[in-house]
Amino acid sequence: MSIESIVWLLPLPPLLAFFLIVLFTNRYKALSHSIAIGAALLSWLGSMVVFFRAITTEHLGSNPFASVLKWLPTGDSWLQIGIRIDPLSAATLFFVAWTVLMIFIYSVGYHNFGQPQGDHDKPGLQPHGVTVADEHGHTHIVPSIEPMYSRFFAFIGLFAFGMYTLVVSDNLLTLFVGWEIMGLCSYLLIGFWYQKPSARAAMIKAFLTTRVGDVFMLLGIAYLYSAIGSLSYSEIFKPETLQKLALTPAIGGFLGLSAAGMIGILLFIGTIGKSAQWPLHVWLPDAMEGPTPVSAMIHAATMVSAGVYMVIRMFPLLQAGSEGGHLTAAMSLMTIIGAFTAIFAATIALAQNDIKRVLAYSTISQLGYMIAALGIGAYVAAAFHLITHAFFKALLFLGSGSVIHGVEHGVLHTGEHIDPQDMFNMGGLRKKMPVTFWTFLIGGFALSGFPLVTAGFWSKDEILADAFGNGHWVVFITLALAALLTAFYTMRQITLTFLGEPRTKSAQHAQETTWTMTLPLMILAVFAIGIGWTGISESFPVIGGLLPNFVHEFIGGTLAELPETIPFSIWPLAVSLVVALGGLTLGWLVYRNQKTGAEDPLKIALGPVHTLLKNKYYFDEIYNRIFVRPAYWLADKFTNQILDRGIIDGVLHFIARIASNVGGVLRNYFDKPVVNGFGDFVGEGIKKIGRGLKLIQTGKVQQYLLMALVLAFGAMFYFVFTFVQH
Amino acid sequence: MIPLSWYLIFAAILFCVGLYGVLVRKNAIAILMGIELMLNSININLIAFWRYRSSDGIAGQAFAIIVFAVAAAEVAVGLALIISIYRRRNSVVADDMNMLKW
């Protein structure tokens, strides 16, 4: 089987799993998860084959694995779609396949497979536990299996299909198809527990916010198609095409942009929505309403990464028209938004108490890093950070899910009514949940950029080095500050959750989770450590030349010219070490003695600023006031009541009333008297005539004779006087 | 020299008297008598016309003979009917025999 055929087949197993589960195996939980995991395994296997072939191919960037087929006839030619595996998509395929498989396996344990059905669990609500009795007759409540188990696997199967499609496609159209499928699945999965009002609100918010971005992206795609006549990467990235786009001004000379700049900005706005950058970041924290595997997959490893993947892919277009390192308008926008978002989200994460919210804001912040990196032209660094972030963020989310499960076990056991996701209700879990602890620690250190042994260090360091090396000072300082905050809040999270002593009874009774949950954690931890070593820069002191800078060579080969390596400079490294280690230490110091019920020390330190941070700078309230309420007003008051019910229904009712009245008039004044009257008249008239005429038949012969004679005389006289001439 | 007209006028008067009797009299037998008068007037007409217009021929006479026979038969049957009705309903008033009414 040729490599291209394998690539075509990669998205199909999860899609097939989706259909099989939805149509046939919804009732059979074990069969459903087996189908789903089997599909993920198949795709993983195919991806590994493709990846290994890809890395052993020379010059994959200039001749990628490609295959097209004719799809829609358009006049004389065909719209073609196809697959394309160049280094960027090969690397993306690698981490997508691994993280998807890990998350699928994790979901089995997360949804409590093997546990009995709940006491009063209903589809649409989180499982609430089931009472079991042990051999002594003691009853206690244990976690129960998710009622909508198979549905979950069906949805994540569909999701995986969307992501694979996006990664292997060779044109913007099928990329957009995959993009939208993932948007749909994100909607369905965030609102998985659809009976919860907060989940319902979150699913709509996610979909609509990303929709705003998607509209602009679609505009960009349409503009691109109308300018070039093709959406295929090979067509777009031809030097002549890029040149042409860079030189033609945008429609209407919009802000003096070139066509390439306009398209780039429009496409980037899609990423702002999908990757939750400011100002469209508001959906991602709320999306934590979904089950944790969803958060891991969608909001760490795959969907939000898709946004960054798309802009990395379109980098030549975004860069078109720049000479010698000068940033184009699109790139400047990306830099500004990316850097701002990085620090903005990091500040909010400081004040969050929910374990998943911290990670959500952390994701937003890290995505900002990647986008800022791309904005300043650090192509390889951005891609590298994308890969490492996928692994350690997925690890962190899955770890948090494990923590929540552990604490929930304690909640069910003790019957306490506390929020199992609040970090201030945890503590001391390192003893109770060791595997989770160590893997979470590795992930957290990777996120903070702990030197040398974690992947996050290498990728983050590269971004900072690029910023420093190309002289973007503001970006450098902003990103460094964000790194400091990242390390701080990460250590805060780890300290509050795992270190110290348990602050509640539930935390005391927490339990390690099953192997289906801890195995993926361990595997991802291996990657979180090791993947960084594939991208060590050549000029790094001491260990620089030991391993080739595989990432740079391979992924950099995607571009037409291999990007130049930044020469090593001690300053970014020093700053990176200081902020990482300093932040970690600070976080540990502040929180290591956190007692039950005590105030957050940060709150005391920052005072009213803390309230601002905790309420996410009131952006949700602002958006609600500016956008949501007017939209509701428009929909309800204007369109519904005034336009629809008032005017349209009013016109209809009016016409109906007129018709009814006309009908009534016609009925009463024409139909009944005239038509009925005529009919009745004829009938009754004949009856009356008959009744009258019958009286002639008196039975008296003499009267008959008289009548005959009278009439005969009458006739005779008539004839005599008309016809006889005297 | 009796002109034809006298006979014809006489027959006409007799006919009309008979008609009056038929139309006006209550008693059924009296009605039959009126019919007899009408038949007789017809006979006079026939014989008069035979005498004055075609006395060589025989048609008028033959006609009159037949009229005689018919009149006799008719009276016989009519009176038989009246007697039968009288036996049933005990009345010969023509107006009482009105069962064929509406």
Place this chain on the structure above:
Amino acid sequence: MTAEQLIFLVVAVVTLVAAISVVTSHNLIHSALWLIMTLFGVAIFYVLLDAGFFAVIQVIVYIGAIAILFIFAAMLTRRVMQDAGPQTNSNWWLGGLIATLLFVGIAFVLINWQGFSSPAPELGNPSGRIIQLGLALVSPDQYVLPFELASVLLVAGMIGAIFVAGEKKQ
């Protein structure tokens, strides 16, 4: 005025008076008797019309049979106090009007007819007329068919009358 005319007028008047009495008499027997007188007058007219045979037939058949039948019927259907009250029904005026109109009409038509006042022509072969009549009634190319039919009619009438008026067997 010749003797013929005088006789005619006298007989005519008598006959008409009798006829009127037939239709206006209260007593049914009286009507029958007046009918006899009318028939007799008509017989005399036949004589005046040189149709003596018919006069005799008139007397024998009409007066001798029919009028007697009338008297029988009148007696058989007599009830006590039957002849009291008016003998005319409620439409007598209309009947009178019709009769008058009919007479006026006939008279009108007759007066405008040419042959109205023609005198009587000569009568030839007076004695052979009866034989001629007899032969006409039975010869196949003349009037045998009406003659035979009249016979059938009389038989049928007779049987019918016997059947209708006969006593029903209990």
